[in-house]
Amino acid sequence: MSESITFYQFTGTRDYIASPPLVDAVNCAIALERPLLVKGEPGTGKTLLALHVAEGLGMPMESWHVKSTSKASEGLYVYDTVQRLNDARFGDGNVSDIRSYIKYGPLGRVFRARDRHVLLIDEIDKADIEFPNDLLLELDEMRFTVMETGDEVVAAQRPILIITSNNEKELPDAFLRRCVFHFIEFPDRELMKEIVAVHHPNLDAVLLDQVLIKFYWLREQNELRKKPSTSELIDWISALLRSGIGVEQLESHIPFLGSLLKNEQDTEALDSYKVRGGALPNSWRELGPRYNQ
């Protein structure tokens, strides 16, 4: 790369396989110093991405797990009035110094840190609809003022912000406009093989093929309320390996179904499919054109 391009380059890590569009989006967000908003099906590694960006770039990481009761200001700081009141009543602590009762939140800590951090704001859609809007100014200018003391906190280094959303609520336009956006697609067959190889490097190729056929077939079934995701596939393979089940046993039934389907109705739906005489597929050809290009 030429000298003019002096931004950090994220290329995935040994344990995290990133698709080319994702790599481009991450690097774009880093270079433009904008937040990266990541959406995608549950279990596609949205949260893990931040961890591995931090690892890949060798930066420390902070995370802020948003809850339905989270307020934007909590990410900056909390003024612990109750503690101060308590101290005042019982004569503990240095009550006259308000600063010792200011507790910084994840954003506040990252802004104050000397090194450039990766900050994960996880599941931002869980909070109130106005939550992202309340952070606009702070994220734009990377600074805020502690009202109680008048101190201004300015980010020494603009952190790399990775924000995940599960699509539970829509995010406000003004917020979206400031983000670089990436939607993690569900991994296709080839990418999935690579991902599995990271977790189970010595898996027999024939077994893997059978496992994936069953897995993608399950995902194709529209009756299922919750489709199995990548993390469930990895768990399932671990269970299969530990019990030493061979390829033959996979042909007619799906062992350890509980690690793939987490919903009673889904298990029943599959049972009734079998009762009706439905068969499980054993080759990719049975899965339709999407898997046979």
Place this chain on the structure above:
Amino acid sequence: MFLDLFYELRGAGVPVAMQEWMMLMEALGKGLHGSSLLRFYHLSRACLVKSETYFDAFDRVFAHVFHGVEGELDVTEELLEWLRDPKNFQELTPEQRAALERLSRDELMRRFLETLAEQTERHDGGGRWIGTGGHSPFGHGGEHPTGIRVGGPGRNRSAMKVAEERHFKEYRTDLALDLRQMKVALRRLRLLTRQGPAIELDLDETIDETCRNAGEIELVFRPERRNNVRVLLLMDVGGTMDPFFEPVSQLVTALHEERGLRDLRAYYFHNCIYDHVYKDAGMWSRDALPTGDILRRFDERWKVVIVGDAAMHPAELMEPFGNINPRLESQTPGIQWLHRIAEHFDRSVWINPDPPRAWDHTRTVHVIRRLFPMFHLSVDGIHDAIAALVGARPS
């Protein structure tokens, strides 16, 4: 050509604003696209499109705008051409123009030429773009200097191919009606207010009051914050509505499952609203409720959602005794009842399962649209309808 992308995206209904466009320009200015059309595709999608529901529209527009340019597209020339032409800056505010100019011109040109020159060096005779076998920047196992790891063979897809595959089709919201998406849309149907008994401890106020009270605990209570939206749902059933059973029932399910609503009442009618509405879709006379009662019982703050195709014989709408069922004769014409409903309630919407292009062909739709804002029964339509129910009033 670049500006085409911007305007065609807007034309296709993708909400792209100047801010996003500038973001893309900045990214191009930093040479993030390397010199590959595929990475340009990734980059422009990440910067311009903020929801997977627009990915399909983006794919179509991208394929259209850059059709046939692959292999010899000179992104650089096109972009520079565009930047040189002052005509293109007319719509910008002076600040935007200044920002763009700061970023563009020499700087952009230099970066572009740099990346291009570099690309030629590193690939043998690499004058061509991605998609031609071995020398795409997306090599396997990190052979390329940028070191991007890609899966097995067959992944060296070109931007055009990716765009033309259009595999984000199922995420579109203007056609598809997914229960989950519908619920997400309905979650906006809310107006939070604090009303009723003061039962929630207001911690901040309590602390303030306690401090004011010289440290003696003083508890302060306030009413809970709750959704104050009450919905009156009026549904057309039977006849021409039968084909729409599935989407309508999805809407009703989503409404019923939206626990945030303060109240939801549903009544049924056939074709048009006359002297009575019915508590049950069977429309037995024992379930009948005079429409006048509806107007008395529900005050103007109720949000009215009428679901129906608004398609009927004009006489059914305009004439006295217009009811299609002769046993249910009603002296007042349907249009008059609709008028009363529209007058009585503060906010009301009509949701039509027929696609909007069909609306022009039905006379009664024209008449009814004058009384009620009409929206299509799709996720996007519901979205707009909710804005009309609880959003700011259009000035």
